[in-house]
Amino acid sequence: MTERSCAPAAAPSTATASGALASLAAPNTHERLTWRPLLWFNLLRLGSSGLLLGLSLLDPPLKPLGSADPVLYRYVAIAYLLGAALAPLALVARWPRFNLQTTALVGADIAALTLLMHASGGLGSGLGTLLVVVVAGGGLLVSGRLAFLYAALAALAVLAQSLYRVHIDQLAPTYTQAGVLGSTCFAAAALAYEMARRARRSALLASARQNEALGLARLNDEIIQRMQTGVLVIDPAQRVRLANGSAARLLGRHIARDTPLAELAPPIADALARWRSGRESPPEHSTGAYVPRFAPLGTGHTADALIFLDDTAAVNQQAQLLKLASLGRLAASIAHQVRNPLSGISHAAQLLQEDDALTADQARLVAIMLRQGERVNRIVEEVLALGRSQPVQPELLDLSPWLTQVVDTYCTSRRVPADAVALHLTPGLVTRGTPGQLQQAIENLLDNALWHAAGAQAPQVTIRTRVSGTRERPLIEIEDRGPGVPPAERERLFEPFNTNRADGTGLGLFMARELCTANQAHIDYYTPPAGGAGFRIVLADRRRRQLT
Numbered sequence: 001m002t003e004r005s006c007a008p009a010a011a012p013s014t015a016t017a018s019g020a021l022a023s024l025a026a027p028n029t030h031e032r033l034t035w036r037p038l039l040w041f042n043l044l045r046l047g048s049s050g051l052l053l054g055l056s057l058l059d060p061p062l063k064p065l066g067s068a069d070p071v072l073y074r075y076v077a078i079a080y081l082l083g084a085a086l087a088p089l090a091l092v093a094r095w096p097r098f099n100l101q102t103t104a105l106v107g108a109d110i111a112a113l114t115l116l117m118h119a120s121g122g123l124g125s126g127l128g129t130l131l132v133v134v135v136a137g138g139g140l141l142v143s144g145r146l147a148f149l150y151a152a153l154a155a156l157a158v159l160a161q162s163l164y165r166v167h168i169d170q171l172a173p174t175y176t177q178a179g180v181l182g183s184t185c186f187a188a189a190a191l192a193y194e195m196a197r198r199a200r201r202s203a204l205l206a207s208a209r210q211n212e213a214l215g216l217a218r219l220n221d222e223i224i225q226r227m228q229t230g231v232l233v234i235d236p237a238q239r240v241r242l243a244n245g246s247a248a249r250l251l252g253r254h255i256a257r258d259t260p261l262a263e264l265a266p267p268i269a270d271a272l273a274r275w276r277s278g279r280e281s282p283p284e285h286s287t288g289a290y291v292p293r294f295a296p297l298g299t300g301h302t303a304d305a306l307i308f309l310d311d312t313a314a315v316n317q318q319a320q321l322l323k324l325a326s327l328g329r330l331a332a333s334i335a336h337q338v339r340n341p342l343s344g345i346s347h348a349a350q351l352l353q354e355d356d357a358l359t360a361d362q363a364r365l366v367a368i369m370l371r372q373g374e375r376v377n378r379i380v381e382e383v384l385a386l387g388r389s390q391p392v393q394p395e396l397l398d399l400s401p402w403l404t405q406v407v408d409t410y411c412t413s414r415r416v417p418a419d420a421v422a423l424h425l426t427p428g429l430v431t432r433g434t435p436g437q438l439q440q441a442i443e444n445l446l447d448n449a450l451w452h453a454a455g456a457q458a459p460q461v462t463i464r465t466r467v468s469g470t471r472e473r474p475l476i477e478i479e480d481r482g483p484g485v486p487p488a489e490r491e492r493l494f495e496p497f498n499t500n501r502a503d504g505t506g507l508g509l510f511m512a513r514e515l516c517t518a519n520q521a522h523i524d525y526y527t528p529p530a531g532g533a534g535f536r537i538v539l540a541d542r543r544r545r546q547l548t
Contacts, residue, residue: 073119139192151189155182230309452482
């Protein structure tokens with residue numbers, strides 16, 4: 001914190017804050033179409049190899065498994081089981097690449113099943129049917145013509161086994177059965193290819209729709225979170241299901257999911273209960289910082305409720321802009337109706353004052369006329385200034401250097417002693433507002449404070465900045481060492497033309513309040529601990545947009 005008088009001082013640096021927004025990630029479609037099905041294919045291979053080996057170990061062995069060559073059958077079955085057990089390691093490592101790994105597994109299955117079929121008596125054993133399953137499974141995994149390659153490999157393996165039995169083992173030929181099995185493999189490959197093509201197209205379409213849905217959900221969440229209006233979704237149990245950042249700022253606390261509304265904001269909970277019971281229409285009265293509005297989400301008593309929290313400062317700002325515009329038109333009419341006769345009265349009084357035949361009493365009366373005429377003219381000027389169109393052009397203001405400049409300019413223009421105003425500034429506080437209007441409001445407060453503290457010791461006025469403890473908004477406190485405001489007069493403090501000064505217009509505090517409201521700021525009176533009078537300006541949140 002820095003302390004200084006009305007003399008110039010160096011401005012502290014501006015502190016800025018930035019936020020980050022988390023984004024949703026779409027599911028990995030490639031993973032669902034490749035590696036995950038390959039995992040199930042590996043589990044199928046592991047179960048099949050274990051079953052083929054286990055059935056051959058029965059006593060007596062299940063025929064015809066291993067009936068032609070039991071030793072070959074057992075060795076091949078053991079090797080097949082070990083290969084199936086080690087294959088998931090390549091799957092986890094994602095090496096080699098998917099198509100090559102799938103082709104290697106299908107080729108190993110074709111070789112193992114062909115040898116097991118040969119050791120079990122050839123095509124008559126029925127193990128050739130497993131080749132159709134392997135070809136169909138491989139065709140479902142891969143895309144393109146690889147499925148027909150698997151069918152060709154299976155057909156060639158069956159044909160080679162038949163030729164071996166005829167020419168080496170001198171057994172009866174089984175070419176017809178081999179041809180039928182090979183044709184079945186090609187048919188299975190064609191069917192698997194078409195099914196895989198349709199499944200991939202459906203999966204890609206579903207993934208695209210899912211990505212669109214996630215994108216819309218992300219867009220809706222972004223819109224809700226960036227709304228200037230607070231949004232709460234309340235379930236039938238009066239618990240929070242959703243809340244945006246504006247609602248958290250208006251309520252002055254972090255809002256977690258499933259927080260009871262009665263704990264978060266008891267007035268809103270009571271109003272919502274009355275609204276749901278139908279005892280009265282939805283209350284839309286202000287609760288201080290916000291105005292609640294209710295809307296149902298669905299029908300029936302089990303439907304969620306949607307609560308909108310309108311920032312009172314923004315609502316008041318809009319009303320204030322309309323009021324200032326109306327006041328401007330009224331002020332123009334006052335200027336036309338009052339200034340012309342006032343000018344004539346003042347001119348006549350000046351002519352009378354130049355008459356040498358005036359007595360002392362007459363001269364005193366003329367002086368009173370001129371003085372009161374000037375006062376009425378000043379009132380007209382201030383009303384015109386109040387009603388004059390002043391566009392709101394908000395910008396970010398670093399309070400420490402800005403207030404330092406405002407007070408220095410004020411002291412110089414009003415010829416106020418350097419030690420009359422003391423500043424206690426907290427560095428890094430930033431607000432959003434129109435500099436000229438806020439400066440005019442602060443100057444009006446300084447005029448009022450210095451007039452009431454004219455006989456006090458220096459510093460007569462103290463200005464400090466800090467952060468509001470409840471809503472995390474910056475505020476300015478202006479305190480004087482005067483007698484303070486009696487309790488009976490505090491309710492009328494900001495009313496126009498309310499003054500106890502003989503030469504005052506009673507518009508200074510009124511204009512200060514109107515200018516603050518036009519910039520989403522709030523001003524109120526308080527009694528400082530050390531006595532005197534204090535005015536607190538709660539400034540606008542820098543993150544909230546203002547009307548222009």
